[in-house]
Amino acid sequence: MTASVALLGTGLMGAPMARNLLKAGHPVTVWNRSIAKAEALTADGAKLATSVPEAVAGVDVVITMLSDGVAVDGLVMDAEVTGAMKEGALWIDMSSAKPEEARGQAAHLSKLGFGHLDAPVSGGTKGAEAATLAIMVGGQADYFSDAEAVLSAMGRPVHVGPSGSGQLSKLANQAIVAVTIGVVAEAMLLLREGGADPAAVRNALKGGFADSVILQQHGERMTTGNFEPGGLSKFQLKDLDNLLHEAGTIGVKLPLAQDVRDRFAHFCAAMNGGDKDHSGLFLELLERNGMST
Numbered sequence: 684m685t686a687s688v689a690l691l692g693t694g695l696m697g698a699p700m701a702r703n704l705l706k707a708g709h710p711v712t713v714w715n716r717s718i719a720k721a722e723a724l725t726a727d728g729a730k731l732a733t734s735v736p737e738a739v740a741g742v743d744v745v746i747t748m749l750s751d752g753v754a755v756d757g758l759v760m761d762a763e764v765t766g767a768m769k770e771g772a773l774w775i776d777m778s779s780a781k782p783e784e785a786r787g788q789a790a791h792l793s794k795l796g797f798g799h800l801d802a803p804v805s806g807g808t809k810g811a812e813a814a815t816l817a818i819m820v821g822g823q824a825d826y827f828s829d830a831e832a833v834l835s836a837m838g839r840p841v842h843v844g845p846s847g848s849g850q851l852s853k854l855a856n857q858a859i860v861a862v863t864i865g866v867v868a869e870a871m872l873l874l875r876e877g878g879a880d881p882a883a884v885r886n887a888l889k890g891g892f893a894d895s896v897i898l899q900q901h902g903e904r905m906t907t908g909n910f911e912p913g914g915l916s917k918f919q920l921k922d923l924d925n926l927l928h929e930a931g932t933i934g935v936k937l938p939l940a941q942d943v944r945d946r947f948a949h950f951c952a953a954m955n956g957g958d959k960d961h962s963g964l965f966l967e968l969l970e971r972n973g974m975s976t
Contacts, residue, residue: 685708685709685710686709686742686744686833687710687711687712687741687742687744688704688710688711688712688744688745688833689711689713689714689732689738689739689745689746690713690714690729690746690748691713691714691738691739691746691747691748691749691758692714692715692748692749692778693713693715693720693721693723693724693748694720695912695913695915696804696807697715697748698720698723698724699808699811699812700748700777700837701713701724701729702724702727703811703814703836703837704836704837705728705729706814706836707835707836710730711724711728711729711730712729712730712731712732713729713730713731713732713738714732714733714737714738718731735758735761735763735764736763736764736766736767737767739764739767739768739772740767740768741769742768742772743769743772743773744773744774744833745768745772745773745774745775746775746776746777746833747774747775747776747778748777748778749778750778750921751778751779751921752780752781755778755780755784756784756787756788759788759792760791765797768797770796771796771797771798772798773797773798773799773800773829773830774788774792774799774800775802775833775834776788776799776800776801776802776803777802777803777804777818778803779803779850779853779857779918779925780801780850780925781850781925781928782821782847782848782850782854783847783932784850785799785801785821785846785847785849785850786846786847788801789801789846789847790846798822798826799822799826799846800820800821800822800823800826800827800830800849801820801821801822801846801847801848801850802818802821802822802830803818803819803849804816804817804819804837804838804853805819805856805860806838807913807914808913808914809913814836814837814838815838815839816837817838817839817841817856818834818838818839818841819841819848819849819852819853819856820834820840820842820843820849821842821844821845821846821848821850821852822842822845822846822848823845823846824842827840827842850925853922854922857919857922857923857926858923858926858937858939858940860897860914860919860961861919861923861943861944861947861961862939862943863895863897863898864897864943864961864962864964865942865943865964867897867901867905868905868962868964868965868968870898871902871905871906872965872968872969872972872974875906881902881905881906882903885898885903900962901960901961901962904960904962904965905962905965910956910960910962910963910966911959911960912958912959912960913960914961915957915959915961916950916951916956916957916959916960916961917951917957917958918961919947919961920944920948920951920957923940923943923947926944927944946964946967947964947967949967950964950966950967954966954967954970
């Protein structure tokens with residue numbers, strides 16, 4: 684079953700997600716603060732909206748893919764936006780945010796008669812382009828059933844619990860990603876300085892316990908010096924800050940996440956690495972060793 688969709692936020696992730704929705708036969712209206720990024724999607728069949736109320740008017744599903752929960756809140760809490768929405772529409776936030784923000788958005792929209800799912804993703808730009816994103820979905824089960832066809836056009840959706848659970852799952856995902864990037868960087872540096880061929884070692888490790896997408900993709904980035912953004916370091920830092928905030932709320936300590944968060948903070952602030960790929964943490968490791976690429 685097809686559903687009409689408004690996709691708000693057509694950056695590195697949102698643009699390929701919109702294209703995959705169109706390929707699956709869903710009519711898509713796009714909006715972005717920088718209008719040119721949304722306008723480019725008209726060649727793929729998307730309808731361009733110049734304002735958010737215009738974008739959400741009459742559609743079945745509103746998808747947000749914005750920088751953070753604050754940006755999403757600015758739209759969810761805007762009466763002009765919600766006033767333009769179709770009765771009974773479903774809002775799916777696929778941005779990375781705090782669980783408490785997702786729960787607040789769900790409660791607010793429910794009072795207005797709208798559904799809400801928090802459905803952040805993992806897989807980076809490659810996953811967005813290939814429609815293979817891991818999609819972690821929090822919210823009511825019936826809303827998930829209604830949205831499953833739309834979400835499946837972009838990847839593999841899994842319902843993980845009530846409102847906020849999707850964002851909590853994404854924070855857990857980001858902890859694993861960030862800490863793994865840190866140790867892969869150390870492994871690549873060890874191999875390089877010890878005289879082994881990092882590419883050959885990555886090949887040797889395929890299929891073993893140490894193998895991972897991060898080892899293969901980001902390990903290659905580190906050894907070839909390719910830090911063009913797939914996943915921005917400043918967003919990785921934001922997610923780690925959200926993770927540690929949530930951990931503090933729950934009352935648990937996460938020492939590995941805290942350490943890698945501090946390293947990303949240094950990379951972003953002191954080394955101007957915020958707009959580099961998060962595999963750029965390798966550069967922070969080089970600096971701390973007094974080495975260059």
